[in-house]
Amino acid sequence: MLAYYFRLALRSFRRNKILTALMVIAIGLGIGASMTTLTVFHVLSGDPIPQKSDRLFAVQVDPRPMLGYQAGEEPEDQVTRFDGEALLRERQAKRQALMTGGGVTVEPDKASLRPFDTDARYTSTDFFAMFDTPFQYGRGWPVADDDGHARVAVISHTLNQKLFDGADSTGKAIRMDGNTFTVVGVLDEWNPNPHFYDLETGRYGSSEDVYLPFSTAMDLKLGRNGNMNCWGNSNGDETAVNAPCTWLQYWVELPSASDAADYRAYLENYSSQQKAAGRFQRPSNVRLRNVMEWLDYKQVVPSDVRLQLWLAMGFLLVCLINTVGLLLAKFLRRSGEIGVRRALGASRGQIFLQSLVEAGTVGLAGGLLGLVLALIGLYAVRQQPVDYAKLATLDGQMLLLTLGLTLIASLLAGFLPALRAMQVTPAIQLKTQ
Numbered sequence: 001m002l003a004y005y006f007r008l009a010l011r012s013f014r015r016n017k018i019l020t021a022l023m024v025i026a027i028g029l030g031i032g033a034s035m036t037t038l039t040v041f042h043v044l045s046g047d048p049i050p051q052k053s054d055r056l057f058a059v060q061v062d063p064r065p066m067l068g069y070q071a072g073e074e075p076e077d078q079v080t081r082f083d084g085e086a087l088l089r090e091r092q093a094k095r096q097a098l099m100t101g102g103g104v105t106v107e108p109d110k111a112s113l114r115p116f117d118t119d120a121r122y123t124s125t126d127f128f129a130m131f132d133t134p135f136q137y138g139r140g141w142p143v144a145d146d147d148g149h150a151r152v153a154v155i156s157h158t159l160n161q162k163l164f165d166g167a168d169s170t171g172k173a174i175r176m177d178g179n180t181f182t183v184v185g186v187l188d189e190w191n192p193n194p195h196f197y198d199l200e201t202g203r204y205g206s207s208e209d210v211y212l213p214f215s216t217a218m219d220l221k222l223g224r225n226g227n228m229n230c231w232g233n234s235n236g237d238e239t240a241v242n243a244p245c246t247w248l249q250y251w252v253e254l255p256s257a258s259d260a261a262d263y264r265a266y267l268e269n270y271s272s273q274q275k276a277a278g279r280f281q282r283p284s285n286v287r288l289r290n291v292m293e294w295l296d297y298k299q300v301v302p303s304d305v306r307l308q309l310w311l312a313m314g315f316l317l318v319c320l321i322n323t324v325g326l327l328l329a330k331f332l333r334r335s336g337e338i339g340v341r342r343a344l345g346a347s348r349g350q351i352f353l354q355s356l357v358e359a360g361t362v363g364l365a366g367g368l369l370g371l372v373l374a375l376i377g378l379y380a381v382r383q384q385p386v387d388y389a390k391l392a393t394l395d396g397q398m399l400l401l402t403l404g405l406t407l408i409a410s411l412l413a414g415f416l417p418a419l420r421a422m423q424v425t426p427a428i429q430l431k432t433q
Contacts, residue, residue, distance in 0.1 A: 031370025363410015
């Protein structure tokens with residue numbers, strides 16, 4: 001029966017080509033605009049590490065002086081080197097990682113390559129286990145290398161391809177900034193977006209190519225990047241242990257809610273101890289946010305993307321309203337045909353179903369047009385000079401959502417016209433024939 005109604009719908013389209021084209025275009029434009037913005041929003045607001053995002057927490061304490069203090073305000077987003085190293089030494093979490101972004105100059109042995117700059121991350125050994133970084137070769141360095149300021153490095157899959165043609169490079173030497181490091185691990189493809197563990201060096205884009213022990217990077221005074229907030233006198237060295245500057249990220253892994261509560265209490269106690277020692281001046285003010293809470297707090301999704309999403313959804317609604325009007329006009333023009341069908345024995349339910357199938361067929365055609373328009377729209381987004389541009393692609397999940405949204409939209413648009421069509425009175429229509 002549905003196949004028969006589908007054939008009737010196609011026959012109706014041929015009789016009303018202009019009206020059908022207008023409905024297809026209306027739905028296509030609405031679906032195309034909404035799916036373009038919805039896909040961008042989906043990419044930017046997604047969970048970058050869904051398997052454990054509820055167990056990873058960004059640590060915040062407040063070491064600032066009383067000058068400018070306002071009760072209830074947020075603490076610093078980052079930590080000082082003194083606090084970061086103190087928390088790392090005490091190791092009160094299952095895993096903990098102190099880190100900052102940096103940059104190094106790689107000096108290749110290959111004659112075909114000239115020295116080049118690349119992004120680096122100075123961190124501690126738990127970084128790799130905490131964030132589930134996949135290894136192609138080797139592993140991360142042990143805790144002893146953190147404590148011993150060892151000159152070891154983990155490199156990315158991309159850098160390994162460039163320097164060692166993709167071969168197992170563990171145990172080989174790599175020179176950076178005039179220093180020689182031993183490669184202990186090579187990451188497989190890994191690029192979480194948003195760049196949740198350090199939003200100060202860029203929210204979207206590629207992960208770093210080089211990972212070094214934080215202690216080693218500080219010894220060698222390697223270049224760093226990212227935001228820094230200072231107060232008081234740093235004596236010219238803003239990265240020194242006692243410098244009054246926040247510039248480091250500190251993350252912990254806590255297996256359960258009770259562990260998170262215990263660690264929060266530990267941070268409160270640590271803040272009280274530092275205040276008693278004269279380092280902290282403000283009342284204890286700590287935060288412990290998991291990954292998604294951290295992304296929400298940092299407002300990672302740009303406000304213009306949210307606005308574009310609402311505007312596109314509003315445009316889709318306008319397109320659906322227009323489609324409802326066009327379908328009503330189309331079905332009412334066929335009142336005589338519907339009356340004859342009713343007189344020949346068709347029930348109201350059959351008329352309703354036939355009308356819905358016709359509306360769904362219009363929606364299917366509009367959805368295909370909308371999919372093409374969405375692909376064009378996403379291509380246009382990828383040409384924009386923004387850091388998230390290259391992420392704007394239509395994955396399988398969004399493709400299914402497009403098809404589902406198309407079906408729902410077309411059925412919603414067809415419901416009222418179909419309801420109106422099924423109420424056509426056969427006797428009145430037959431008298432006018």
